[in-house]
Amino acid sequence: xxxxxxxxxxxxxxxxxxxxxxxxxxxxxxxxxxxxxxxxxxxxxxxxxxxxxxxxxxxxxxxxxxxxxxxxxxxxxxxxxxxxxxxxxxxxxxxxxxxxxxxxxxxxxxxxxxxxxxxxxxxxxxxxxxxxxxxxxxxxxxxxxxxxxxxxxxxxxxxxxxxxxxxxxxxxxxxxxxxxxxxxxxxxxxxxxxxxxxxxxxxxxxxxxxxxxxxxxxxxxxxxxxxxxxxxxxxxxxxxxxxxxxxxxxxxxxxxxxxxxxxxxxxxxxxxxxxxxxxxxxxxxxxxxxxxxxxxxxxxxxxxxxxxxxxxx
Amino acid sequence: xxxxxxxxxxxxxxxxxxxxxxxxxxxxxxxxxxxxxxxxxxxxxxxxxxxxxxxxxxxxxxxxxxxxxxxxxxxxxxxxxxxxxxxxxxxxxxxxxxxxxxxxxxxxxxxxxxxxxxxxxxxxxxxxxxxxxxxxxxxxxxxxxxxxxxxxxxxxxxxxxxxxxxxxxxxxxxxxxxxxxxxxxxxxxxxxxxxxxxxxxxxxxxxxxxxxxxxxxxxxxxxxxxxxxxxxxxxxxxxxxxxxxxxxxxxxxxxxxxxxxxxxxxxxxxxxxxxxxxxxxxxxxxxxxxxxxxxxxxxxxxxxxxxxxxxxxxxxxxxxxxxxxxxxxxxxxxxxxxxxxxxxxxxxxxxxxxxxxxxxxxxxxxxxxxxxxxxxxxxxxxxxxxxxxxxxxxxxxxxxxxxxxxxxxxxxxxxxxxxxxxxxxxxxxxxxx
Amino acid sequence: xxxxxxxxxxxxxxxxxxxxxxxxxxxxxxxxxxxxxxxxxxxxxxxxxxxxxxxxxxxxxxxxxxxxxxxxxxxxxxxxxxxxxxxxxxxxxxxxxxxxxxxxxxxxxxxxxxxxxxxxxxxxxxxxxxxxxxxxxxxxxxxxxxxxxxxxxxxxxxxxxxxxxxxxxxxxxxxxx
Numbered sequence: 001x002x003x004x005x006x007x008x009x010x011x012x013x014x015x016x017x018x019x020x021x022x023x024x025x026x027x028x029x030x031x032x033x034x035x036x037x038x039x040x041x042x043x044x045x046x047x048x049x050x051x052x053x054x055x056x057x058x059x060x061x062x063x064x065x066x067x068x069x070x071x072x073x074x075x076x077x078x079x080x081x082x083x084x085x086x087x088x089x090x091x092x093x094x095x096x097x098x099x100x101x102x103x104x105x106x107x108x109x110x111x112x113x114x115x116x117x118x119x120x121x122x123x124x125x126x127x128x129x130x131x132x133x134x135x136x137x138x139x140x141x142x143x144x145x146x147x148x149x150x151x152x153x154x155x156x157x158x159x160x161x162x163x164x165x166x167x168x169x170x171x172x173x174x175x176x177x178x179x180x181x182x183x184x185x186x187x188x189x190x191x192x193x194x195x196x197x198x199x200x201x202x203x204x205x206x207x208x209x210x211x212x213x214x215x216x217x218x219x220x221x222x223x224x225x226x227x228x229x230x231x232x233x234x235x236x237x238x239x240x241x242x243x244x245x246x247x248x249x250x251x252x253x254x255x256x257x258x259x260x261x262x263x264x265x266x267x268x269x270x271x272x273x274x275x276x277x278x279x280x281x282x283x284x285x286x287x288x289x290x291x292x293x294x295x296x297x298x299x300x301x302x303x304x305x306x307x308x309x310x311x312x313x
Numbered sequence: 314x315x316x317x318x319x320x321x322x323x324x325x326x327x328x329x330x331x332x333x334x335x336x337x338x339x340x341x342x343x344x345x346x347x348x349x350x351x352x353x354x355x356x357x358x359x360x361x362x363x364x365x366x367x368x369x370x371x372x373x374x375x376x377x378x379x380x381x382x383x384x385x386x387x388x389x390x391x392x393x394x395x396x397x398x399x400x401x402x403x404x405x406x407x408x409x410x411x412x413x414x415x416x417x418x419x420x421x422x423x424x425x426x427x428x429x430x431x432x433x434x435x436x437x438x439x440x441x442x443x444x445x446x447x448x449x450x451x452x453x454x455x456x457x458x459x460x461x462x463x464x465x466x467x468x469x470x471x472x473x474x475x476x477x478x479x480x481x482x483x484x485x486x487x488x489x490x491x492x493x494x495x496x497x498x499x500x501x502x503x504x505x506x507x508x509x510x511x512x513x514x515x516x517x518x519x520x521x522x523x524x525x526x527x528x529x530x531x532x533x534x535x536x537x538x539x540x541x542x543x544x545x546x547x548x549x550x551x552x553x554x555x556x557x558x559x560x561x562x563x564x565x566x567x568x569x570x571x572x573x574x575x576x577x578x579x580x581x582x583x584x585x586x587x588x589x590x591x592x593x594x595x596x597x598x599x600x601x602x603x604x605x606x607x608x609x610x611x612x613x614x615x616x617x618x619x620x621x622x623x624x625x626x627x628x629x630x631x632x633x634x635x636x637x638x639x640x641x642x643x644x645x646x647x648x649x650x651x652x653x654x655x656x657x658x659x660x661x662x663x664x665x666x667x668x669x670x671x672x673x674x675x676x677x678x679x680x681x682x683x684x685x686x687x688x689x690x691x692x693x694x695x696x697x698x699x700x701x702x703x704x705x706x707x708x709x710x711x712x713x714x715x716x717x718x719x720x721x722x723x724x725x726x727x728x729x730x731x732x733x734x735x736x737x738x739x740x741x742x743x744x745x746x
Numbered sequence: 747x748x749x750x751x752x753x754x755x756x757x758x759x760x761x762x763x764x765x766x767x768x769x770x771x772x773x774x775x776x777x778x779x780x781x782x783x784x785x786x787x788x789x790x791x792x793x794x795x796x797x798x799x800x801x802x803x804x805x806x807x808x809x810x811x812x813x814x815x816x817x818x819x820x821x822x823x824x825x826x827x828x829x830x831x832x833x834x835x836x837x838x839x840x841x842x843x844x845x846x847x848x849x850x851x852x853x854x855x856x857x858x859x860x861x862x863x864x865x866x867x868x869x870x871x872x873x874x875x876x877x878x879x880x881x882x883x884x885x886x887x888x889x890x891x892x893x894x895x896x897x898x899x900x901x902x903x904x905x906x907x908x909x910x911x912x913x914x915x916x917x918x919x920x921x922x923x
Contacts, residue, residue, distance in 0.1 A: 040813035111635035112517040113589030134517030197511030
């Protein structure tokens, strides 16, 4: 359990305390990753199933390393098709996997709400590794962890999220998590990429990149997916990069000293981020990758850590 | 030998004849023989005690999906007609998007034969606007009309071609057929699965703005003006559509509109609160609180003529899946009265207007018999207990499907008896009263 | 045990550890590791005493054994994990593991497992303030400040002033059911 949460599906449902519980534990988990022997026995005999309906080598690998570092057994189940296209329904697939008695089911799916549907039909803990444009809770938590680690606190800090917010599950998880930890959020991007009513989630919305990033303590640059171009959300990447991409000159002129640059990856170099910024001193993109493992270890540890029914037995 | 039923002691609400008060209703030989404060009791007459209840014209639903032929696992003409009478509906208009679609006499006749065999609610088929519902060529309105179709519609799909829509409105004039339309601009709908707004943003589901409906409503009102055709707007859901209809009526155009019980009572925030429940997925989607308010106001002031359920049965195969993958639609025949009665209880709608919107108004919109208890009208009657509390139990539903937002919910208001042509075709709980 | 007895016990422990380390030729390679939470303050006190006795300051670290427990699934909730902090190379060191109370030996077992994940120490000694008996594993203290005979249902609590709970004291109490 993470506080009252049996699952990790949406940071919208998480309280400040529940978010902090994961972040604080992730500090200890990150220490484990720095040891000569990067393995602790705490989830020995537990099993984690990665059920991925969308290709995502990096997120799947991150969960796999997290599980293995905690000594859990890890099974990867990838499915190119989902029930949206054909064949076995999602509920059937989940029930089949549950028959193998996993302790945690990690699910990535192209349809928003799929992890919740699975959670309603299985007994084990469910962790969302991203569902449609809904949420990507472990990414939101690792973003919080990364910024908090660098800046010491999120209280009173300002975060800018730049890019295609409408299709971004990362942006939604960040939007739910950062304000709960005391940070203000500014969104920025072309109006065609701003979802309806997003300001009701407690953020300000900007179209001008400079207005959004000036004075911000951290900037999260979202990935522009090529299939969105000509959707027609934006005319082309050239114009996008010119108006909403971050290059060395803009970073030097507009970012305040010490401001961090984050990106959920994989980066479209030269589109949302120029290589100088992606690899520059402000970038904490590789920290995010390592912190992702620590945060996912914390999530798995808390959700697989025994249950009341077993305790009675 | 004549079959006489006397319904005594109930409050008769018959907006068409202006009656509202305790009366006895005499049904004889399939017709309403008398409505009076005092009537004689011929020997052998069946007497129904309706004290404390409402006695209204049988409800008429201009918009149901009975799924036969082709998808009998969801619903049949018989099971749908059974669900109808359980909800107080004595007549339903069934949409043509069956498999195959109802664009030929053979399908129309099959539906009518099944309905006659069931002997429950009156079933009026609605034919297609376009052959195969393909949106290209006109279906044979003349033959469909002759076979018994009372309207044409491509429901489930909008008529995207303005040229086809123009011709449909024009051609239908020859048969006085209303052209009923599902208004959505598919380009604006895109991959949308729910109303576009803060709720869709939080859920990360693709949104459909109310304007996807409004632009088509505006287009078709313009075409109704051009052609002089009878335009019927199905399941109006957006505030802008209500505004457009109000303006069209003010200008005297032949435009009628319906609204569903769910669009009158549920919002996109209910979708969010339900945690992606596919029981709340339908087309058009549940909209904002502001849209709902506009629909209720439009119904109350007569801009929207009537309530239609868009009863759309689906099985678990179509519904127990991801929200994106689930089919659109909810059942509605058995819950329409209590759901809409809640609007009356909170003062948003008058009792007589509610009854009118379920009976006289739909009859008028499609020129159907019934919808009144005037002497000589068909003996189609609903007896309703506005105070009855009950739970809508999926296992006890008469429909073959239970994809309803009100599944398992406590409801207030229930149909206790339904007469079609003077025959008692439904009695709640089966108990004799 | 009162504060004075505890202070004497810690002094005696330090003396014994220093003597044994010198005899083993390990005085220069000595390191102290406290097991969270009870062993941490004790480890700090031992380091202070050993610094005086050895003339140099041995490195000190902290182990949190939560991730090495063997009873995770038997508990209702996952135990709270605190920081483990070992900043010196363990390789070749003579490590003194420090805890307040030795009871079943399971905590020490977990601490040994964790310690070896940081490298291969030359040897590991165990120092505790109180050995209360009731061992469930073949683990014994190399150094014990006191041996107490305590019934199974009872609890031994060590409270040190560093925790802000007043004067040092060792209490034997009936366990809360």
